[in-house]
Amino acid sequence: MFSKIPRSSLATIGAIATAALVVRVYGIDWGLPLVNEEASPLKTAWHMWGWGPERGLDLNPHFFKYPSLTIYLQFLSQGLLYVILSLTGTIRSALDFRLLYVLDPTPFYVMGRLVTVCFGAATVVPTYLVGRRVAGPAAGAMAALLVALNVPLISKSQVVEVDVPLTCLVTVSLLMALRLADRPGRATALVTGLTVGLAAASKYPGLFTVVPAITALVLGRRTRPGAGTSPPAKPPRRSESSTPGSRDRQRDDQGKARSRRSTGESSLSMSGLLLLGIAAGLVVASPFLILDAGSFWGQLAEERQHMRLGHFGVAQGWSWSFYAIAWFESLVGWPLGVTSLIGAIFFVLRRRAGWAWVLGTFVVIHFAVVGSWSMKADRYLLPLIPVGAIFASALIWQFVAGSDAMRRSAPARIVVWLGAFALLVCPQLLWAPGHIKRFEPDSRALAKEWIEANVPAGSFILCEVYGPELLSPGDFVKFDAELATALCSRNRKPIYALQLMPMFQVAPERSEDFYDMRFLQLADYVVVTGSVRDRYRAEPSRFPRQVALYDTLERRYTTRHEVKDAKGSAVTIYRNPLQTDRFAARAEPGPVPTLDQRTEAVGGEAFYYYSLGLNLEAYGFVEDALSAYTEGMRFGFADRASMMSITRAIVRCHLRLRRPTDALRFLAQQMAQPRPAVEVARLRQLRREVSAGTFALQALSCPSP
Numbered sequence: 001m002f003s004k005i006p007r008s009s010l011a012t013i014g015a016i017a018t019a020a021l022v023v024r025v026y027g028i029d030w031g032l033p034l035v036n037e038e039a040s041p042l043k044t045a046w047h048m049w050g051w052g053p054e055r056g057l058d059l060n061p062h063f064f065k066y067p068s069l070t071i072y073l074q075f076l077s078q079g080l081l082y083v084i085l086s087l088t089g090t091i092r093s094a095l096d097f098r099l100l101y102v103l104d105p106t107p108f109y110v111m112g113r114l115v116t117v118c119f120g121a122a123t124v125v126p127t128y129l130v131g132r133r134v135a136g137p138a139a140g141a142m143a144a145l146l147v148a149l150n151v152p153l154i155s156k157s158q159v160v161e162v163d164v165p166l167t168c169l170v171t172v173s174l175l176m177a178l179r180l181a182d183r184p185g186r187a188t189a190l191v192t193g194l195t196v197g198l199a200a201a202s203k204y205p206g207l208f209t210v211v212p213a214i215t216a217l218v219l220g221r222r223t224r225p226g227a228g229t230s231p232p233a234k235p236p237r238r239s240e241s242s243t244p245g246s247r248d249r250q251r252d253d254q255g256k257a258r259s260r261r262s263t264g265e266s267s268l269s270m271s272g273l274l275l276l277g278i279a280a281g282l283v284v285a286s287p288f289l290i291l292d293a294g295s296f297w298g299q300l301a302e303e304r305q306h307m308r309l310g311h312f313g314v315a316q317g318w319s320w321s322f323y324a325i326a327w328f329e330s331l332v333g334w335p336l337g338v339t340s341l342i343g344a345i346f347f348v349l350r351r352r353a354g355w356a357w358v359l360g361t362f363v364v365i366h367f368a369v370v371g372s373w374s375m376k377a378d379r380y381l382l383p384l385i386p387v388g389a390i391f392a393s394a395l396i397w398q399f400v401a402g403s404d405a406m407r408r409s410a411p412a413r414i415v416v417w418l419g420a421f422a423l424l425v426c427p428q429l430l431w432a433p434g435h436i437k438r439f440e441p442d443s444r445a446l447a448k449e450w451i452e453a454n455v456p457a458g459s460f461i462l463c464e465v466y467g468p469e470l471l472s473p474g475d476f477v478k479f480d481a482e483l484a485t486a487l488c489s490r491n492r493k494p495i496y497a498l499q500l501m502p503m504f505q506v507a508p509e510r511s512e513d514f515y516d517m518r519f520l521q522l523a524d525y526v527v528v529t530g531s532v533r534d535r536y537r538a539e540p541s542r543f544p545r546q547v548a549l550y551d552t553l554e555r556r557y558t559t560r561h562e563v564k565d566a567k568g569s570a571v572t573i574y575r576n577p578l579q580t581d582r583f584a585a586r587a588e589p590g591p592v593p594t595l596d597q598r599t600e601a602v603g604g605e606a607f608y609y610y611s612l613g614l615n616l617e618a619y620g621f622v623e624d625a626l627s628a629y630t631e632g633m634r635f636g637f638a639d640r641a642s643m644m645s646i647t648r649a650i651v652r653c654h655l656r657l658r659r660p661t662d663a664l665r666f667l668a669q670q671m672a673q674p675r676p677a678v679e680v681a682r683l684r685q686l687r688r689e690v691s692a693g694t695f696a697l698q699a700l701s702c703p704s705p
Contacts, residue, residue: 020124039160045074077112082094098483103487116160127144133182135393135398146332153167173195186266189270205366215361308374319370346398363387443567444466473618477614480698488703502514528571528574557574592627613629647683660690660693
């Protein structure tokens with residue numbers, strides 16, 4: 001790929017890539033130690049290491065909403081971080097490593113974000129190479145710089161997500177597709193397929209690059225080597241031209257004849273190698289798509305429904321208009337957006353350039369599929385930004401190359417290049433302050449700081465999602481005895497009975513039962529987040545119970561603290577006037593709310609009652625915890641993972657109450673019910689542990705000082 005590139009171009013690539021790396025590394029620790037991103041690849045990779053009770057190393061991520069390439073890269077980066085921290089003396093054991101993850105995950109998230117940063121900075125390389133290939137070094141440099149300084153790409157490079165790796169690998173796939181169209185060959189077809197497979201292994205839409213790869217194969221059949229995608233060569237001088245019927249034409253005819261004889265065989269073999277490469281790249285980077293196909297297809301179906309129905313607070317229906325507006329107003333800006341659109345139309349329809357057809361097919365298929373979803377997120381268009389920059393830069397350089405005055409004057413070309421680049425990059429400069437603002441503490445961090453300073457440990461906090469992250473029994477249940485003991489000896493953070501209120505992105509009305517005042521009785525404090533409250537208040541007729549609860553909080557509860565002027569959504573902290581003693585200090589916790597009015601699960605019930613049971617059990621209210629767990633069991637059939645956790649919790653409560661016979665009777669009842677084989681095996685193991693007296697009663701909180 002780089003063997004025939006002049007040193008000056010390599011220097012240009014290096015300089016632009018370095019600039020891209022610098023602007024992405026700057027502020028990479030923003031928001032930490034509070035985690036501000038979903039970070040599914042990082043969290044999944046962490047669990048693959050096997051930390052926690054009854055776990056071991058497991059290379060199956062058991063997570064298929066994304067393919068596994070980024071998960072495995074996060075897995076490797078965590079291993080590298082362990083080595084680095086060990087060599088620097090920051091940690092001395094695996095226990096120290098795990099404890100650091102709980103108390104201050106900053107190093108883990110910085111390392112995880114660095115993986116994304118590397119992909120973000122690397123994207124400028126294939127962008128430059130494609131731009132250089134189709135329109136020359138100046139156009140390649142302009143396109144690469146536009147990608148390097150694109151604020152949405154910079155911002156998304158500083159979180160642990162999959163869209164930036166997808167963007168990088170898609171651009172590499174397009175580069176290889178152009179090479180395949182320009183110089184067809186078996187090795188090129190195989191490598192092109194591998195890049196397509198890796199793009200798909202980063203995120204499923206990466207599979208869309210199979211369309212430009214096939215387009216490249218078709219173009220490669222119809223053009224001589226070297227005539228497919230490269231910029232047109234200068235016409236020969238008249239003295240070098242041949243006359244009609246000359247030997248040049250004869251050689252061309254002979255070449256065409258040879259080409260026709262080998263076209264069928266070579267095309268078939270290249271198509272097969274392309275498909276083989278795609279399969280190899282995808283399976284090697286995400287092997288458990290095959291090895292755990294049942295889980296893969298189940299989670300893929302859930303994700304397809306998610307895309308079809310969209311998020312809570314987002315209007316359903318096709319989203320082409322949303323993405324069309326986002327392209328101009330939040331991703332590339334109007335100058336680059338318009339220029340890229342004109343460039344695509346010009347090179348595809350007017351010039352009928354092969355390279356434009358290869359890139360254009362990806363734009364069309366990606367935009368068409370993404371626009372058909374109800375789910376709306378402008379990050380889904382990130383893979384189109386390098387393509388847009390290439391079309392725009394090629395159009396500008398087409399104008400320069402077509403002007404005699406420009407060709408004769410190097411200073412004029414430089415002035416035009418600088419002026420055009422300044423115009424195209426201007427929106428990014430205007431958006432930069434907004435990007436830098438996120439380096440400031442956000443509302444969740446400020447709310448967490450206030451709670452830990454003003455709310456006594458052992459308080460019961462009922463919190464909406466997107467609220468502050470607080471240490472709770474829900475964290476402790478994931479720890480083994482060694483980690484829990486170490487945490488209690490070294491931790492200085494307060495521990496709370498934290499209860500999350502369910503929110504559903506799909507069919508959000510399902511949360512209404514939990515917005516009943518009965519579910520607030522146990523709480524010392526209630527934390528309301530603006531990002532949830534505003535969605536409910538926007539549709540009061542659709543969410544009457546949620547809105548009524550907010551009104552009750554404002555009328556009857558005391559507002560202790562509110563964060564509303566910081567970055568992020570507002571956070572309001574209410575004090576329950578009916579509770580005078582904090583949860584941990586009460587003689588009785590209060591009544592456990594039930595859902596007696598219905599028996600059908602709508603989702604979230606089992607996990608809610610499991611969390612409630614953990615909070616009650618952690619602070620000594622074991623009988624009440626049993627009541628909560630039992631209520632959760634009524635809905636456990638809809639949530640098998642929570643059901644098994646509840647089963648173990650009920651056994652644990654019986655043993656805390658010194659009732660092993662009741663624990664064994666309960667296990668016998670569960671084993672008598674129809675269950676998957678894996679659950680039956682786990683129940684038998686629990687029964688053996690109870691019978692042998694080896695069942696571990698894990699701590700769910702630290703002892704009171």
